[in-house]
Amino acid sequence: MNIVEILAIIIPTALYSAAPLVFTALGGVFSERSGVVNIGLEGLMLFGAFTSITTTLLMQDSVGSVAPWLSIVIAGIVCALFAIIHAFASITLKADQVVSGVALNFLASGLSVFIIKQLFGKGQTDFITYRVDKIDVPVLSQIPVLGKWFFSSIPVTSYLAIILAFVCWYVLYKTPFGLRLRSVGEHPMAADTMGINVIKMRYIGVIVSGFFAGIGGAVYATSISGNFSATTIAGQGFLALAALIFGKWHPLGAMGAAIFFGLAQSLSITGAQIPVLQDIPSVYLRIAPYVLTILALTGFVGRAEGPKALGTSYEKGKR
Amino acid sequence: ACGKGAGSNSSDFHIGMVTDQGGIDDKSFNQSAWEGIEKYGKDHDMKKGTDFKYIQSTSQSEFEPNLSKFVDADYDLTYGIGFYLEDAIQQMAEENPKSRFALVDSLLLDKNSKPVFLDNVVNITFREEQGSFLMGVIAAKQTKTNKVGFVGGANSPLIKKFENGFKAGVKAANPKVEVYSQYAGSFNEADKGSTIASAMYDKGADVIYTAAGGTGNGVFTEAKNRKKKGQDVWVIGVDRDQYQEGMPENVTLTSMVKRVDVATYDISKRTEKGNFPGGKEIVYGLKENAIGLSPTKKNLSKEELAAVDEWKKKISDGEVNVPKTDDEFASFSVK
Amino acid sequence: MRKLLKNNLFLTIIIPLLAVVLGLLAGAIIMLIGGYDSVLGYTSLFEGMIGSPKAFGETIRAMTPLVLAGIAVAFAYKTGLFNIGVEGQLLVGWLASVWVGYAFDLPKVIHLPLAILAAAAAGALWGFIPGLLKARFKVHEVIVTIMMNYIALYMTSAIIKANLYAGNEKSYNIKETASLASPYLQSITDYSRMHYGIVVALLMAGMMWFLLEKTTKGYELKAVGYNQNASQYAGMSVVKNMVLSMSISGAFAGLAGAMEGLGTFQNMTTLSAFTGTGFDGIAVALLGANHPLGIVLAAFLFGGLKSAAPEMNFVANVPSELVGIIIALIIFFVASSYFVRWLLSRFVKEDQE
Amino acid sequence: MDYIIEMLNIRKEFPGIVANDNITLQVKKGEVHALLGENGAGKSTLMNVLFGLYQPEKGQIKVKNQEVKITDPNVANRLGIGMVHQHFMLVQNFTVTENIILGSEPTKNGRLHTEHAAQKIEELSRQYGLSVDPYAKIEDISVGMQQRVEILKTLYRGAEILIFDEPTAALTPQEIEELTQIMKRLVQEGKSIILITHKLKEIMSICDRCTVIRKGVGIGTVTISETNSDELASLMVGREVQFKTKKEKARPGEAVLQIHHLVAEDARGVKAVNDLDLTVYGGEVLGIAGVDGNGQTELIEAITGLRKVKEGSILLNGRELSTLSTRKITELGVGHIPQDRHKHGLVLDYSIGENIGLQTYYKKPYAKWGLLNYKTLLKKAKELIVEFDVRTPSVNTPARALSGGNQQKAIIAREVDRSPDLLIAARPTRGLDVGAIEFIHSRLIQERDKGKAVLLVSLELDEVMNVSDRIAVMYEGKIVDVVNADETTEKELGLLMAGGKREGKGEVK
Numbered sequence A: 001m002n003i004v005e006i007l008a009i010i011i012p013t014a015l016y017s018a019a020p021l022v023f024t025a026l027g028g029v030f031s032e033r034s035g036v037v038n039i040g041l042e043g044l045m046l047f048g049a050f051t052s053i054t055t056t057l058l059m060q061d062s063v064g065s066v067a068p069w070l071s072i073v074i075a076g077i078v079c080a081l082f083a084i085i086h087a088f089a090s091i092t093l094k095a096d097q098v099v100s101g102v103a104l105n106f107l108a109s110g111l112s113v114f115i116i117k118q119l120f121g122k123g124q125t126d127f128i129t130y131r132v133d134k135i136d137v138p139v140l141s142q143i144p145v146l147g148k149w150f151f152s153s154i155p156v157t158s159y160l161a162i163i164l165a166f167v168c169w170y171v172l173y174k175t176p177f178g179l180r181l182r183s184v185g186e187h188p189m190a191a192d193t194m195g196i197n198v199i200k201m202r203y204i205g206v207i208v209s210g211f212f213a214g215i216g217g218a219v220y221a222t223s224i225s226g227n228f229s230a231t232t233i234a235g236q237g238f239l240a241l242a243a244l245i246f247g248k249w250h251p252l253g254a255m256g257a258a259i260f261f262g263l264a265q266s267l268s269i270t271g272a273q274i275p276v277l278q279d280i281p282s283v284y285l286r287i288a289p290y291v292l293t294i295l296a297l298t299g300f301v302g303r304a305e306g307p308k309a310l311g312t313s314y315e316k317g318k319r
Numbered sequence B: 001a002c003g004k005g006a007g008s009n010s011s012d013f014h015i016g017m018v019t020d021q022g023g024i025d026d027k028s029f030n031q032s033a034w035e036g037i038e039k040y041g042k043d044h045d046m047k048k049g050t051d052f053k054y055i056q057s058t059s060q061s062e063f064e065p066n067l068s069k070f071v072d073a074d075y076d077l078t079y080g081i082g083f084y085l086e087d088a089i090q091q092m093a094e095e096n097p098k099s100r101f102a103l104v105d106s107l108l109l110d111k112n113s114k115p116v117f118l119d120n121v122v123n124i125t126f127r128e129e130q131g132s133f134l135m136g137v138i139a140a141k142q143t144k145t146n147k148v149g150f151v152g153g154a155n156s157p158l159i160k161k162f163e164n165g166f167k168a169g170v171k172a173a174n175p176k177v178e179v180y181s182q183y184a185g186s187f188n189e190a191d192k193g194s195t196i197a198s199a200m201y202d203k204g205a206d207v208i209y210t211a212a213g214g215t216g217n218g219v220f221t222e223a224k225n226r227k228k229k230g231q232d233v234w235v236i237g238v239d240r241d242q243y244q245e246g247m248p249e250n251v252t253l254t255s256m257v258k259r260v261d262v263a264t265y266d267i268s269k270r271t272e273k274g275n276f277p278g279g280k281e282i283v284y285g286l287k288e289n290a291i292g293l294s295p296t297k298k299n300l301s302k303e304e305l306a307a308v309d310e311w312k313k314k315i316s317d318g319e320v321n322v323p324k325t326d327d328e329f330a331s332f333s334v335k
Numbered sequence C: 001m002r003k004l005l006k007n008n009l010f011l012t013i014i015i016p017l018l019a020v021v022l023g024l025l026a027g028a029i030i031m032l033i034g035g036y037d038s039v040l041g042y043t044s045l046f047e048g049m050i051g052s053p054k055a056f057g058e059t060i061r062a063m064t065p066l067v068l069a070g071i072a073v074a075f076a077y078k079t080g081l082f083n084i085g086v087e088g089q090l091l092v093g094w095l096a097s098v099w100v101g102y103a104f105d106l107p108k109v110i111h112l113p114l115a116i117l118a119a120a121a122a123g124a125l126w127g128f129i130p131g132l133l134k135a136r137f138k139v140h141e142v143i144v145t146i147m148m149n150y151i152a153l154y155m156t157s158a159i160i161k162a163n164l165y166a167g168n169e170k171s172y173n174i175k176e177t178a179s180l181a182s183p184y185l186q187s188i189t190d191y192s193r194m195h196y197g198i199v200v201a202l203l204m205a206g207m208m209w210f211l212l213e214k215t216t217k218g219y220e221l222k223a224v225g226y227n228q229n230a231s232q233y234a235g236m237s238v239v240k241n242m243v244l245s246m247s248i249s250g251a252f253a254g255l256a257g258a259m260e261g262l263g264t265f266q267n268m269t270t271l272s273a274f275t276g277t278g279f280d281g282i283a284v285a286l287l288g289a290n291h292p293l294g295i296v297l298a299a300f301l302f303g304g305l306k307s308a309a310p311e312m313n314f315v316a317n318v319p320s321e322l323v324g325i326i327i328a329l330i331i332f333f334v335a336s337s338y339f340v341r342w343l344l345s346r347f348v349k350e351d352q353e
Numbered sequence D: 001m002d003y004i005i006e007m008l009n010i011r012k013e014f015p016g017i018v019a020n021d022n023i024t025l026q027v028k029k030g031e032v033h034a035l036l037g038e039n040g041a042g043k044s045t046l047m048n049v050l051f052g053l054y055q056p057e058k059g060q061i062k063v064k065n066q067e068v069k070i071t072d073p074n075v076a077n078r079l080g081i082g083m084v085h086q087h088f089m090l091v092q093n094f095t096v097t098e099n100i101i102l103g104s105e106p107t108k109n110g111r112l113h114t115e116h117a118a119q120k121i122e123e124l125s126r127q128y129g130l131s132v133d134p135y136a137k138i139e140d141i142s143v144g145m146q147q148r149v150e151i152l153k154t155l156y157r158g159a160e161i162l163i164f165d166e167p168t169a170a171l172t173p174q175e176i177e178e179l180t181q182i183m184k185r186l187v188q189e190g191k192s193i194i195l196i197t198h199k200l201k202e203i204m205s206i207c208d209r210c211t212v213i214r215k216g217v218g219i220g221t222v223t224i225s226e227t228n229s230d231e232l233a234s235l236m237v238g239r240e241v242q243f244k245t246k247k248e249k250a251r252p253g254e255a256v257l258q259i260h261h262l263v264a265e266d267a268r269g270v271k272a273v274n275d276l277d278l279t280v281y282g283g284e285v286l287g288i289a290g291v292d293g294n295g296q297t298e299l300i301e302a303i304t305g306l307r308k309v310k311e312g313s314i315l316l317n318g319r320e321l322s323t324l325s326t327r328k329i330t331e332l333g334v335g336h337i338p339q340d341r342h343k344h345g346l347v348l349d350y351s352i353g354e355n356i357g358l359q360t361y362y363k364k365p366y367a368k369w370g371l372l373n374y375k376t377l378l379k380k381a382k383e384l385i386v387e388f389d390v391r392t393p394s395v396n397t398p399a400r401a402l403s404g405g406n407q408q409k410a411i412i413a414r415e416v417d418r419s420p421d422l423l424i425a426a427r428p429t430r431g432l433d434v435g436a437i438e439f440i441h442s443r444l445i446q447e448r449d450k451g452k453a454v455l456l457v458s459l460e461l462d463e464v465m466n467v468s469d470r471i472a473v474m475y476e477g478k479i480v481d482v483v484n485a486d487e488t489t490e491k492e493l494g495l496l497m498a499g500g501k502r503e504g505k506g507e508v509k
Ligand SMILES: Nc1ncnc2c1ncn2[C@@H]1O[C@H](COP(=O)(O)OP(=O)(O)OP(=O)(O)O)[C@@H](O)[C@H]1O
Pocket: A316, A317, A318, A319, D014, D015, D017, D018, D019, D037, D038, D039, D040, D041, D042, D043, D044, D045, D046, D086, D403, D404, D405, D431
């Protein structure tokens, strides 16, 4: 296999498996930019996967192939609501944000399987009939080389994720809303003196993160796993969190980091199929993505400076 | 814990089962094992939940306590499903010589990991390699590219049986066919499954045999995506008839079914009849119809089926000895 | 009552208790909604926790690694670091203990401590790396520890496969001389798997408290956690203290691994997914308000609930996941009760002076 | 008589304290009205009430004779009330414009319309003589500049009444001068100003009237033209206050600190201390005068081992320091009162007692074999709290909850108690009231009289002149001249600080 063919395997699979991380990491950007740590991404993602699969299973006979798409939206909404728990505990009740995030994870995993057992009488759902499929982009996929790399056998969701990253960037850096959200995460008291409702902004941040993380989980479920069980989401949320920090809390950075994971992942997996890499012991290939990330951070990315007020609850008149 | 016959005494024979972390509805051997017990229960009007019952293990540390629940409630026979329960079964069996256990998929191993046998434990194992061999034959006949793939879960002796059996079958049916094989490293990473499959398909394989549990889901996903786009690719399922998983795109060529239910039914019967085969390894294979082709054969051609029957006979007659390990495969050949 | 409210200790105790009660109440409601017999559910749950000597023994066994995971998280937390790498540190500790426990032939007095130390050392190393990267290169410890978790997960399996493989996806068993298992403890808890690890765990909890509250090192570690500039100004080495803090935290986590390797299982399986103990550790630390005593109690509760879940499932058919839900709710209530605490503290301020 | 602002019988309580007890404040249109009081007297609180950050328990607020309820800063803004906070309310990594428009952003079809805003800001800053670059990031601009941004924030919202909470505490003399001009300008343009400051000189120079608060209670309002600083001071503290710290002539001894050809770089790698020579003798206070940013900070950090020494030598009693660690240097007898008490001086989350132990916790008798003996540590702390009259509920109160004044006293207690041969005091009276200042200055003199060397760095000329025996003027990383305090004048120093030379004398190297 020559390099062109190898890339034609690696890039599409990377974009394919990166999409859920991108969505989730973008969600994280909103929450943490508003000053609320969100360890709960894992739980939100899991709950999104759960919601999308259940709803798809319930809808698919009636609505057919649009079921997964509907379910993704529903998952987003449900998780936006689910995230309110985190918001209420950590913003209104001033609970330690990490604590309530962790609690959210426990709750999500317990509740989802519990409900599954209620609904289907078993801890693992059937497979959905209609999924989010990989597609070849008409015309573009015909372009020599590039077509195979970037426009073949990639699900629409991957493109949506990338587009969304740019939308988020625009919203956060080019609109009043974004300016206010970021100010609340940097210096809530300053924002307050400028008449910005800190509490409200933070709620929005957390709820948006729930929405996107839910979509992230749903995308994973409907485009990759195809069913839901306790182990469907196992750590992807934490990877998304890492991507968000890796990307320095910037939408495009987070997207880049998520795709970087995707690439490293698919390289490490397809490695066993690639002539040169074949001979490397598989364990090295498996840990490569994580080692690479650490090296990248240590090497060139360096210090990740989070929002100044990240993790602190806001009290009027506290110095 | 509650004593035997809590509720009613519809029967004085009690069967317990402890799943491994896969859970009761793993679409695999836990589920199949339970189906066998359930069937046996129904046939002998035993009461589900009291006369026959299962506990799911959510973590490795629960195996032992879960088994002991049945011991304490002195059930007559307790199944431990999957080799992960080996230690726990051994421990419990030694502590409770009166209770009888059945361990699926493994022998008991001693300190130097040599097999040991306890009189109150029956070891149930299967000749997965035989079934896998037939899958290999089918794959070799089916492929148009002369390339096929095998995707395994964790790289363990058990899954190795699937791989080597498969490779042997391919080799036997058509030595020119190349087999790509790769292990995902775990049974629950669908994304890895689909990435591996995608790589194999891209390299020209058109049939993939998957023995990888949830990781296999990814293989199906990938195949369906490609079938949709008109690519002629197939998946061979494992453990149960995975025809449904292949729908609606219909990518399941066939499945290697491992009838754990046959075994659990059989052992339960023997035990109730009073001849519990303790201290033995009971092996189930083609001969016992505990290993074989899925009932759904829609996608198989006449000659594929013919070939299958031919090899089945050879194997049953012991003409062909299907390799389990890499070494056995290395020295495997058919005249 | 006022008087009591002033007593902070009283608050620290009453609030978690309250949270636990509320959590269980909520759990009962969920059971009812799910159409289960919540009375039977809870009776069996408590049966499974402390109903019999054996159940009790299993609860202790289950809590042992949780205590250590908990203090690992808490220690880092108290020194201004967030260690979600406990999972990985636990895994390498587990492997190290098993390896030493298997590979050497020594008298127990040497072998057992050696195996335990090996676990601590391995865990410490796994904490040292993120600590160093944080201190030297300002790399966020959260990412690095997450990455280190995966590296640990895959490397431990690979090493077992390569060097310790006894078949059936597990390593060789450790030698008797390295085992924490105790026939005595087992016999008094009619053959639970309770082992001497609990002693280690409790000692370490005491150790953490002593280290942070009674030593100059602890004073430094906390100072660096609160304000690096001031610590530098006072002549403390920020880098050294950060690295040390993460290493110690990692060592605790590594010991949690030893509890599994030398105590409960006597070997290690080639895991393909995380054990979750590390993340439970975060919950335990938080419920225990990062205080050693609180952590021990929290670990007892979580350990008990977890080890009793199957019993509840067995007797009352309530899905084990309910326990997860209850735990989550308890954490929420505790977390939110910092708000209550804050409110009360305001009252208290008022009527002094 | 029409007032633009009337705060009548305001009462504001915080758990534990009554911050404002029945205070009345009446501001005329177009005047500069001073609000004077000790640390913790309740000035900021009162202003935060006016600005809508706090709600009063009792009292009435009128703006232009209309009774109003100021429920949050938005309302205040709408009523034309703007506030320049004591601790700046600026988002560090935002640009000037972003900070100013925050909360009332101009948009063009949903998109931030920064260019437009930037123009408006430029016009404003031209109108009021504040030269501010709208596109600069806050973290890159000087404190004085930042304050002007705060002012622009209020003007941008069309404020009629501007509140300044201790605006000069953080400023250099030059910046203070500029600020005074700006205020005068604002008043000309018809604005009214409420000014909180501890510096009576400023009040005397620019204010029309002054309201005095003591421990939360309104003492009264005086017209500046009819009073003098002494009266104001005693009104505020409730007793006579000593301004000119009294001290006998210094009796200098051996050279304690000798610096030769010292070079140290700042964060950006620029030579902030550039070939500097300086000697401080025992038994004298050497003051370093200079405009902020001429290397004072770097110099101190170099001496105390917090910053790498590039070249040159630093000798303490003949012992080389430049290669030693901060701890070693401290142990050799250097005391350091840092210029930012919150950043360097204190661990705000530690109790005041623990903070007092910050330099000695590891030494006998507080520690043995690595074990910390809290009992002795806190016992010692209690003694010092009494000796230096640090006003705190208890030794276990977190440092965070103390007033800057008291926080500063605690730090001084800690450093002075070790009776170091060299005591470095960097801007020791920042933000403090005259009472506290008086106390701190006298402690510095006491150390001198014990024969210790005291190195005082301050941006406030009268502090330097008042406390020091000799004054070294620092300019662009060098000591440009050393003069005797009682022989020099503010004018001369001002000249030197601006890089000029003293007539009759060549530039000293
Ligand atoms: N947010 C708060 N919570 C509790 N107490 C407070 C708060 N803010 C101020 N106080 C108390 O109110 C009193 C007055 O505080 P305030 O900030 O008004 O003093 P100040 O006059 O501004 O002092 P300074 O001159 O140091 O600025 C202080 O004793 C302080 O303890």
